[in-house]
Amino acid sequence: MRRTVALAAAVPLALTLALPATGAPSAGPSRPHAPAVVTTDNETPVLYDDDEGGNASGDDPAIWVHPKHSDRSIVIVTAKEGGLRVYDLDSRELQSLPGTPAPRADGVDGRYNNVDIAYGLRVGGRTVDVAVASDRYNDQLRFFTIDPAGSRAATPLREVTAPEQRFLFSPDRETVEEEQTAYGVAVWQPRKGETYAVVTREGATTVATARITPRADGTIAYTGVEHLEMPDSFPLPDGDTWVPCEEPGVGPQLEGVAVDQRSDVLYATQEDVGLWRIPLPLGSGDPRLIDEVADFGIHDVYDEETEECVPVDPDPPGLGGPNLVADAEGVDVYYGRGRVGYVIVSSQGDDRFAVYSTMGHNRPLGTFRVAGDGVDEINGSDGLAVTNRVVGDYREGLLVTHDEPETGPGVDPERDATNFSYVDWGQVADALGLQVSTDWGNDPRLR
Numbered sequence: 001m002r003r004t005v006a007l008a009a010a011v012p013l014a015l016t017l018a019l020p021a022t023g024a025p026s027a028g029p030s031r032p033h034a035p036a037v038v039t040t041d042n043e044t045p046v047l048y049d050d051d052e053g054g055n056a057s058g059d060d061p062a063i064w065v066h067p068k069h070s071d072r073s074i075v076i077v078t079a080k081e082g083g084l085r086v087y088d089l090d091s092r093e094l095q096s097l098p099g100t101p102a103p104r105a106d107g108v109d110g111r112y113n114n115v116d117i118a119y120g121l122r123v124g125g126r127t128v129d130v131a132v133a134s135d136r137y138n139d140q141l142r143f144f145t146i147d148p149a150g151s152r153a154a155t156p157l158r159e160v161t162a163p164e165q166r167f168l169f170s171p172d173r174e175t176v177e178e179e180q181t182a183y184g185v186a187v188w189q190p191r192k193g194e195t196y197a198v199v200t201r202e203g204a205t206t207v208a209t210a211r212i213t214p215r216a217d218g219t220i221a222y223t224g225v226e227h228l229e230m231p232d233s234f235p236l237p238d239g240d241t242w243v244p245c246e247e248p249g250v251g252p253q254l255e256g257v258a259v260d261q262r263s264d265v266l267y268a269t270q271e272d273v274g275l276w277r278i279p280l281p282l283g284s285g286d287p288r289l290i291d292e293v294a295d296f297g298i299h300d301v302y303d304e305e306t307e308e309c310v311p312v313d314p315d316p317p318g319l320g321g322p323n324l325v326a327d328a329e330g331v332d333v334y335y336g337r338g339r340v341g342y343v344i345v346s347s348q349g350d351d352r353f354a355v356y357s358t359m360g361h362n363r364p365l366g367t368f369r370v371a372g373d374g375v376d377e378i379n380g381s382d383g384l385a386v387t388n389r390v391v392g393d394y395r396e397g398l399l400v401t402h403d404e405p406e407t408g409p410g411v412d413p414e415r416d417a418t419n420f421s422y423v424d425w426g427q428v429a430d431a432l433g434l435q436v437s438t439d440w441g442n443d444p445r446l447r
Helices: 010-015 425-432
Strands: 003-005 036-040 061-064 074-078 084-087 093-097 112-123 126-135 140-146 157-159 182-191 194-201 206-214 220-229 254-260 265-270 274-279 288-292 300-303 308-311 328-335 341-347 352-357 364-372 384-387 398-403 417-424
Touching: 036 417, 036 425, 061 112, 061 126, 061 384, 061 398, 074 112, 074 398, 074 417, 093 157, 112 140, 112 194, 112 206, 112 254, 126 182, 140 182, 140 206, 182 265, 194 254, 254 341, 265 328, 265 341, 274 328, 288 352, 341 384, 341 398, 364 417, 364 425, 398 425, 417 425
Parallel strands: 003 220, 036 364, 112 182, 182 254, 254 328, 328 384
Antiparallel strands: 061 074, 074 084, 084 093, 112 126, 126 140, 140 157, 182 194, 194 206, 206 220, 254 265, 265 274, 274 288, 300 308, 328 341, 341 352, 352 364, 384 398, 398 417
16 A cells, blocks of 8 residues: 655754754855865776667666675666666676566666665575665666675576566656656665665655565565655745755655664755755654755756756855755765764765764764776766675775766767776775774674
8 A cells, every 4th residue: 555654844843954054044155174085996897878888877886795705795786778787896897787678568678777785585485685776767666686606696686576566656657757756775674574665756855665575486576655755845044935946847856865774764865955864664753954965045046948047146145064065966874883873975066975973963074085096086976885894805895986977098088978986995984084893784684
């Protein structure tokens, strides 16, 4: 049964925090402190978003950690219309899966936007780990079992999506064609035997949860879809109301989502607004806006001729903080000792990454950017993934992030190029004075 969860009093509670750190309106967008700098020398092969490249546009990664042999771990990424790619820890491509039609009577070719990992599902009589991907063109989830051999497997992923799954946000195929469909995805595993997907909606403020339900025939379905409507307008300290400018018919969407499995908290980025903390299950508590993008509160109007949002005031005052510049995009959680942890967010608008504590009021801990060491630096990052587990030579954890445009050696500058880079978490921890712990992970078998 589909049930919509009301937001109740969440808006006033959340927006009391939508202010600069001083608690008063700023005179303009806050200037960020100089970010720390870390480096990467490991990046995946370039993807090209054109006919010759199979319309492959990188977006979001997930890291699967092998339970016994960490050097056999793999990185799974979405390439939108180009399907999925699987890489080893040296960023070599192991598998390319096309965006095949969804297994449904009205199925069309898939467009995989985001991906995450569900650990320890009982599928067809065996325990397996599963990659869960959002499919925008079919408004549903797609499921792929992960071969336990990891990077040594001939075919690391195999699709096991059950046929005729319901649409997540749309009443019918005609509505799906409008493409306000499944977008970001994160896996939530609150206890043994329970696994959920949290999904955001492109062009809208809706967040959904769905229970992942393996079947005896070896396929995986989902049931019990529930929705939460997040705010699309925001009261300001001067009594005015701010509505983020979008093209007509489009709301201020959320994309990046990650679950802190220790506290059952969802962290979600609303691209033109900021970073949210949302209790799970949906509706069990008030969402809270942790931090706002720099131009939060700036009134824009949409110019149909240029298809751009233009400020009403030529010198607009922004109320946002210094850590995020729209779009706020990818997000994930690094687990430290005890209750310590870190939320990492991609500040796409200025090529930085912001780090927040998972404790208390999620105070910001600093920002960093990623420079290249023999490869290009990270620009315009969309999705990201982080693990605190030992992963091959990454002894203190691994951060994998999207890079667009990819501008490294040998890249055709006339083509739309993307890829992903691997960053040693130890560098980030050293640069920002953060804790390192490899004991606790998002794999429920470790708890």
